[in-house]
Amino acid sequence: MRVDGLKAYYQTRWFGITREVRAVDDITLRIEHDEIYGIAGESSSGKSSLIKTIAGAIRPPLNVVGGTVNFDFGTRKVDLYTLKPEERTAIRWKHLAYIMQGSMSVLNPLRRVRQSFIDFAFRHMGMPMPAFLKAVEDHLLRLHLQPGVLDSYPHELSGGMRQRVVIALATVCRPGFIIADEPTTALDVVVQKSVLTMIREVQREMRASILFVTHDMAVHANLTDRLGIMYAGRLVEEGRTRDLFRNPRHPYTLHLIRSLPRIGDAEPRQGLEGTPPNLADPPPGCRFHPRCPIAMDVCRVMVPPMQALGGGHRVACHAVTEGTVQ
Amino acid sequence: MKTYAIYLAKRLLQFVLVVFIGINLTYVISHATPIDPVEQTISALTSFGNTSPEAIETMRESLRELYGMSGTPLEQYVSFWSRIVVGDFGPSLSAFPTPVSELILRALPWTIGLLVVATVLAWLLGNLLGGLAGYYRKNRLLKAMGLIAMGLHPMPYYVVAFVLLVVFGFLWPVLPISGGSGIGVGRGFSFDFISSVLLHSLLPALSLVVVGLGGWFLGMRALVSNIVTEDYVVYAELGGVDRRRILTSYVMRNALVPQVTGLAMSLGAIFTGAIITEEVFGYPGIGSLLVDAVHAGDYSLVLGITSVSIVAVSLAVLVIDLLYPLLDPRVQVE
Amino acid sequence: MLKIFRDLLRFNLEFAIGTLIVSIIVGLSVLSFFSPYPPEDIYVVAPDVPPSWEYWLGTTSRGQDVFWQMTAALRNTLLFGIAVAAISRVISLTIGLVSGYMGGMTDRVLMSINDTFIIIPLFPILVLFYFVMRDSMSWALLALIMAALGWAYDARLIRSVAMSLRTREFTSQCIFSGMSPRQIMTREHLPYVLPIVFSTTLNNMNWSIGMEVTLSVLGFTDINTPTIGSMLYWANQHTALVAGVWWWIAWPVIAVMLLFIGLYLLATALNEYIDPRSRLSRMGGAT
Amino acid sequence: MSGADTALLDVRGVSRSFWTGGLLSRRRIDAVKDVSFTLTDARPEIFTIIGESGSGKSTLARMILNGMNPTSGSIAFGGEELTTIRKTRDRMRFMSRVQPIFQNPFESFNPLSKVDRYLTMTARNFTEARSRAETDDASDRALRKVGLSLAEVKDRFPHELSGGQLQRIAIARALIPGPRLIVADEPVSMVDASLRVAIVNLFKDLRDELKVSIIYITHDLATAYYISDRIIIMRKGEVVESGDARAVLDNPQHPYSILLKDSVLSPDVPDDDEPKTIERDRAARSH
Amino acid sequence: QDVISSLPRKETLILENPEGTIKNAGWFNIWAINAGGQYTGLQQLAMDTLWYIDPEKGLEGPIDNSLAAEAPKYNADFTEMTVKLRSGIFWSDGVEFTADDVAYTVETQMKNTGMRWGPILSLNVDSVSAPDPQTVVFKLKRPNSRFHALFTVRFNAIWIMPKHVFEKAPDPMRFDFNKPVSLGAYALHSFDPEGKWFIWQRRDDWQRTTLGRFGEPGPKYAVYVDGGPPDKRVIAQMNHNMDVVHDVAPEGMFTLAKQSKSSRGWFKDFPYAHPDPTLPALLFNLQRADFQSKDVRWALALLIDIKAVSMASYRGAATISAIGIPPTGTHPDDYHIPMQDWLKNFELDTGKQKIKPYDPTVGKQIADMLRPSMKEQIPTDQAAIDKSFGMGWWKPNPQAAQELLQKAGFTKRGSNWYTPEGKPFSIRVMVEGESRPVITRAGTMIAQQWRQFGIDAKTELAQGTMLDRRNSGDFDTLISWSVESYGGHPDLAYFLDSWHSQYVAPAGKPQAPRNYMRWSSPELDGIIEKIRGVGFDDPRSIELGRDYVKLAVREMPTIPLMAYNVFVAMDDTYWTGYPTAEDPYANPVPNWGNSRYMMVRLKPRGE
């Protein structure tokens, strides 16, 4: 999958107040087959917005302002935003599945889980109903869910189970590309771990690509192959997860990783000062400069370009470019 | 199942409570009226014809005895309740000695027939069209309907009924404007009778539907336009779920839940509707019976009618409440 | 507040139309103070004159100028609606907030009463009241009774908001700031339900005015006070419709229809303003 | 203040159960089962309660804050049984010594009120401060303890402040009465990593400088390890393990504690050739 | 479309039943208390009794011996009345009518004082006997020269019960008499259980009824229907769906006259309405302090501009009367015309001056006032004007009114009047509302005129409570009638007897009918007692009647206004030969018992 120069803004006009929130601002990235690509960043840095744009799940007020999203599903290559609506619908679930943020509420509360499966997946599977249900049950079993959940209403399931049902729903058609937006927040650590394990398992099995978003760095550290860091609507750093954790180059990434407390380590740590930027009126130049400990004059006026550092590691920081950092 | 029984019991208790409060309220109000049914009867009897004053006194005594209006207020209240629990409202005072229950039973089918049918029809149509209008926001026809509904909905029912009456009964006299069936049409399961009843119910039913429809239409449309932004609808759309399926099983189905409660509430308005509809269109039924009874100072009939309507409405609400868990599996016992 | 009003006016067509209509009506009712003769008087002008230059809206069979009659009627009708709305708002706010905040037994008792009021058939009760009060059923008394009967539904609405407010963290924060329940209800929760109160006010006015019109037309109120309902009452008394004095009926009906539509539009616009979700769906068709 | 050996908070065998469920399935939930612990006044500490979600942490916190009665067992604060604290005066006295901090900084303040109102109200209700100047002064002093000042906060609405600021204002407010105990229920779960550290650092300062005991409720083992002195681990309402925080977390004994610790994903990436935890699990599973 | 599909319209007469919807339609026992409808055709077509008296001329004179073969015969001291009955009269079930039926009627009701005429019969009758099938003898408990009036239909009377039917009922009070057996020329055909219509069919043996003497009744079917509100009745007649409308608002009548060629009223032209022998008046509650002085009452009378009241209430279509006798039937000849001179010379002392308040030209003034808009519809002939609009009335005289009020101790401060006690002089004018629109309008006008004079006057609507409040004396003033007469006969005892002070109830207690103003006057009592002593047809009773009028003018216990004009609208699309002012053979007002005489004169159109 390739994303080029993607811009998506929330454009709201409400009783005379026009606001443009630049939630996704000029983002370019690639995701290969059979890898998990993670996106991290502060709350409201535009992660969900990016993901919605990539999944084609935009609705007003979120509008795509520029850029392209291209998928390569092996058998066919598509540009999501030039596709006819019917074709887009056809691709969905068969090739491209999406796990929304807040997946607690994505299931119709008045429909049994079984019916949701039929609604979403039946027509893609091309098999008679009994066989289809069997396939679904098998799939659920793989996710350690009893077939009994099919007869439940969503509210009868615990958070973890619901989350797993949604994952099952997204993966039952074995799509080549899965987009997941914070599928494990709101789960406690024990459940979270098992869900993540499952995601990994499914991915490996299907050799699918996953775009995985969360602001929990620990999850990234353990799950993703590559990682992109977003700050205020921009991608500020990208690279192999291990490289990024070991050798973060952008001051924001650096700080993010340094501030993580660990069990067995009671070293004092420092929080990040200042407030996150308002995306309706982002600071000029590098958007991180008001909070950046090493901000220079150039940061205040010029947007730093993405700089390749080798090994797929890219960063957008004047300091790195000029070598003032490390 | 046990919890359902507890719920049932609680709901029943509430039902009894509401009925009890309601009937007491009407008892108190109706007994506070200065109208004395005996005097009322005497006035009616003597306003024509020659009756001497002494004769009136004799008559007053006989009537007082006949109407059973003796005893202290407390005794009357107790005997009222002891009779009412077995469904005996006593004889009507203005149609003595015909029992109140007989009068009510005669009137009830008309009211129920017309109003319940019209209310439910308005509900069904309004929700269907409103749901469609909320989902297909761009459809011209539905938009136009929305405008009409918007204009009609706030209108007081009387005004609408009156305008309809003028239009179809006077300016363009094609529909009967009074009565429940034609003059001289015999009762029975005959074509004549049924067609006559249907014809006579057209205008009142139309007025009820026109007014009711608008409210449901707008309510449903608003609900649906909220529901389409719910995560599960968005997700279903992203998942490429059949649009008709989304409309029916995701949008309408979920919007229906509050609307059913609304239906229960609007059943409460039936008896209000009954009075106005029946007065405007001269339709027979419980509403005109009530107005008559009030005019005649016949409080046993008034109490009978209000009690029946309170019980009926509370019962309707109760039934809908009890069915609610079927409609919405999420409902919890408090 | 003023800014919200201006924004609504500028950017919400419904609100603008509603405001326009309601201001016309209010304007008319203010004009009633300049009426050349008392509105109750009859035979002050030639009867049955159709709309003309001299009598814009015609005159009634009772020898009243429909225009001046209508201004007085609108004034009284509006005042009636406002009175009912104001009183019933106070009741529903009190009951709703207390019940929602207190919960428990208080809530259950209050809601039982509330449910009774929702369920009992209103109109028969009103008619009954008319007979108890008999002929001393004045305008103010009717307003009081209507208010006493018309709060229940809104109280439930307010209660449900208050209930959710109670579980919000800031309410606990208030408790631990040492605020008393009364302070919390009036200072912290009231602002939240005010928008609801506002938009239900308009609906309530619609309801009470409609009730008043209906009751008057059926002759169950004080017909000496000119209101839209009593105007129609008198017109019916004079078989104005079949007698061809259509202007006696048409103008008040049009006026009351406008009033209702105006109030309704205002209520919907406000509702929309309050509800954040419909704000979003306004931005462009959802599908 | 009470003597050195008086317990500040004494939780003895506290249990609490609820009835829940849908219409057709009703069941009892023992949210808290027989929990006991003691905090002493002499040695302020950060006492952490950790556990899976639904393990009864918040329920326990509410009982300590006297917002709910235990089904059995008792809680005493400063030697006084909480159940005896019912009168408004007693409650106020209790609240001046025990204060809460809530989970969601954005939710802890009424978006329609200015944030300094909470500070002022707390100052007025729990301290001697009466006049505007006095309350301002009290607020400012409290704010300075958390690295803010009244000038930054005055007349601002919650939406004008960042989550970190808001959470600090909430803490400042809790400090105004000069409490002995602060109960913080998941104060950092809604904020992102960098803010988290800032807030727990503040807790440390409170303990060390103001000698306030803190009950810190969290899911996050890492911050618990980082700041707490003692810890209890809860599961399904029961305390499964307790003791010195570092000791317990370094070397958990109870199977659940072990599972919990194992489930915590470490933000450390392993070496290139070593599989990640999740990979390990996956591999283990597929066999 | 046709209203009636099941009956041949050409043979059917449709009349309005002003009772509206009968809530207990299946009840025909008219002798029990009013459990069902009465004017559903029941009293008009199915019932019969001894005599009928017409408010107008009648078919063969105002008095018709119906079941009785001749006028009643009293003994000298009026303690016994003997009645000879007709023979050859049969009930609709074929049983012959005899004196036993009459005796049974009386005895049954005397036994059951809860029955309609039970109390009055048991008060008067000692015993009743039927010495032979054609003779009934009533022995009375005390002298009563007008006992026969109980069996004389003005509006209604004691109807004769079928002994052979009621005998079989265990309790005559709880017997519904469905289906009714009739003595009249019509028998019940069918009825609406909802009480909206009743259909009566001409008896095949109509000759064997008392109406048979006048020939065959025209309509084969007579249908009494609920007319609904006034506009619906007008619409119904315009669509030829209602042949006789009982009453509409004046405007409705004008509309019908203008728009429907086939409709007409009692008068061919203005004022259309049939004046009932009933006199709406403003009744003072004489037990209230403010109205105890006749000066106050006169003052209030002199503040009324009857022309405006006539316009406001009937749009001018009223027949005014200054005296307490309806200006209808034969009354003008007996009272109004002979008394003109007395009225013209009547003097009133205001305390400051003496005035002659009577203005004999008011009727003419009304006619003149109406003529520009009504053109040739308004008669010019003085006799016709007198008949249509009435003769004279009191001239408005605010100056005299002021003097009279001051004489009575009232004071004017600013523009408002105060009672002698210093309270604002406030008067509520009670009216009945929608059920009597013209009365309501008259009240509104009168209140306005008083208000303009500085009295706090207002109408008070007593819809549905009017009868009750009237009887219990719960009013200041009231527009209603305390005067009802025969119209076709000069005797006034019908109402006047009940004005005797012996019947006046103390304040707060219910007042027996007619003397609702609770007037007690020894002078009046004297007149009444004298009338009791003279016979029904004795010319002396007219003299005594005039004495009553003079007394009432001086005392002004009520302010007489006008005849109760009923806008009966008759449609001759299907039927011709209705009674009219030109041919006043019967009362067309269809709820009156004597409207039955109309049937024999009605002919299908085109015959």
Ligand SMILES: Nc1ncnc2c1ncn2[C@@H]1O[C@H](COP(=O)(O)OP(=O)(O)OP(=O)(O)O)[C@@H](O)[C@H]1O
């Ligand atoms: N519907 C909307 N209208 C206007 N602005 C919006 C809307 N939704 C989100 N935003 C704004 O867009 C920005 C990015 O939001 P987004 O949800 O993409 O963040 P995120 O990184 O996913 O945050 P989180 O970690 O909290 O999920 C935020 O500043 C947010 O306030």
Ligand SMILES: Nc1ncnc2c1ncn2[C@@H]1O[C@H](COP(=O)(O)OP(=O)(O)OP(=O)(O)O)[C@@H](O)[C@H]1O
């Ligand atoms: N008011 C209540 N009524 C019914 N059940 C309740 C109530 N409060 C809590 N519970 C139940 O008690 C159990 C413990 O809840 P509690 O909120 O204390 O857990 P927690 O440990 O704070 O969980 P989390 O980590 O999700 O905040 C849960 O199963 C919850 O559903």
Ligand SMILES: [Mg+2]
């Ligand atoms: Mg997000």
Ligand SMILES: [Mg+2]
């Ligand atoms: Mg919790």
